[in-house]
Amino acid sequence: MIRAILRAAGFDPRRFPTALSGWQRFARDRDRFRGLPGADSLPQGKDLPMLTEFGESSGHLGAYFFQDLQVARWILTDQPQRHVDVGSRLDGFVGHLAVFRAVDVLDIRPQPIPVPNVHFHQVDLAADLPAEWVACTDSLSCLHTIEHFGLGRYGDDVDPLGHLKGLEQLKRMVKPGGRFYLSTPIGPERVEFNAHRIFAASTVTGWFQDGWTIERFAVVDDATHLHPDINWRSAEAANHFGCRAGVGIVCALRTSP
Incomplete structure (x- = not known):
């Protein structure tokens, strides 16, 4: 419990040895820098030690990175008339799409900062779906989001069946002939409260049996x-x-009303 609280506050005990070693290098580099010609060419501001990046790679290419690129590539190929996203990352997937098309974004959380090509709507899919969002689009995405519905992590009410209720709402948003791009964690089924659920692969594909056809399926594995x-x-x-x-x-393609 203490470790979880510290991590939520921004302190990760596992990174402490790396930070300690990084401090030693930081102090050595700072003293050397200040003794070199040209060190006084700019006024010295306050120190802002970056202590854990000396040995890291040029970028963290995690599961979100590859997921976002894959689905953005699919949508670029499919060229829908309208695209609506529910709950995906603005600073990842939605940003990719906004480079080449307009996107309507729905989220339970507010977003006060305007983003070019992004039209934001604060909507709670745990409530009744507003009429204007029923069969509203020929293209819908919901990436790494459905597993959170009903766990309270983002201010929503807790509901053990929240993911299933949210899934039905999402399906109602897609017109017949439209596509639904969905991603979620897969593996042995479990709830890791209140972070997320993890679903069996067969559970996820089983969500699209009636009235839907799975056109494509991709996986980002544990590595x-x-x-x-x-x-x-x-x-x-x-x-x-x-x-x-x-x-x-x-x-998945919606094949029937």
């Missing part, structure tokens, strides 16, 4: 490797394609 074209009907689905906490990404 953060993207597999962009997975046979979701294969025997590997029983083992969640080798994932304990990977990401399953579905592109």
